Amino acid sequence: EHETVRKGVGVFDVSHMGEFILKGDNALDLIQRVTSNDASKLYDGKVQYSCLPNKDGGIVDDLLVYRIDEKTYMLVVNASNIEKDWDWISSFNTGGVDMKNISDRTSLLAIQGPKAAEALQGLTDIDLASMEYYTFKKGKFAGVDNVVVSATGYTGAGGFEIYFDNEHAEQIWNAIFEAGKPFGIKPIGLGARDTL
Numbered sequence: 001e002h003e004t005v006r007k008g009v010g011v012f013d014v015s016h017m018g019e020f021i022l023k024g025d026n027a028l029d030l031i032q033r034v035t036s037n038d039a040s041k042l043y044d045g046k047v048q049y050s051c052l053p054n055k056d057g058g059i060v061d062d063l064l065v066y067r068i069d070e071k072t073y074m075l076v077v078n079a080s081n082i083e084k085d086w087d088w089i090s091s092f093n094t095g096g097v098d099m100k101n102i103s104d105r106t107s108l109l110a111i112q113g114p115k116a117a118e119a120l121q122g123l124t125d126i127d128l129a130s131m132e133y134y135t136f137k138k139g140k141f142a143g144v145d146n147v148v149v150s151a152t153g154y155t156g157a158g159g160f161e162i163y164f165d166n167e168h169a170e171q172i173w174n175a176i177f178e179a180g181k182p183f184g185i186k187p188i189g190l191g192a193r194d195t196l
Contacts, residue, residue: 001192009113010188018082026095042067112159142175
């Protein structure tokens with residue numbers, strides 16, 4: 001599995017991750033108050049790695065911050081901390097930011113490896129090869145609208161993470177594996193991330 005991702009293309013099902021949508025005039029202000037990085041540097045379609053510091057200088061969790069537009073952000077948090085992170089961020093939401101926890105209805109697949117862009121390109125009009133690291137685009141993927149395609153991942157091998165509604169999971173999974181057949185695509189277990 002390690003070699004498949006390092007040399008070809010593999011798929012991790014990481015749907016257990018958590019996703020929160022923060023929306024409103026004060027969304028950026030809330031993110032600035034709860035995360036350690038400077039989210040004001042983000043632009044539409046840009047992703048930022050950050051963390052949620054606690055009051056003692058420790059870390060509640062690490063996360064990704066996605067800027068969808070000036071007033072809308074998606075935060076991606078670790079699965080085991082969804083409730084803890086939600087409660088922590090909510091405790092600082094004094095500015096009426098509309099917060100939605102979409103974790104239970106969102107699927108996430110990480111298609112990783114040097115052949116990822118080539119294997120997936122036939123499934124979307126988004127120009128995958130030209131996407132810069134830590135950027136994302138929303139578009140049609142495998143015939144499904146409103147899919148977030150993100151040039152992110154934690155394997156060191158390059159690739160993409162795609163977010164979509166659960167109802168489309170089987171269709172998108174099957175399309176990815178059909179498109180990836182010529183590239184030797186395989187499903188990869190999470191344990192392989194420990195060696196990648």
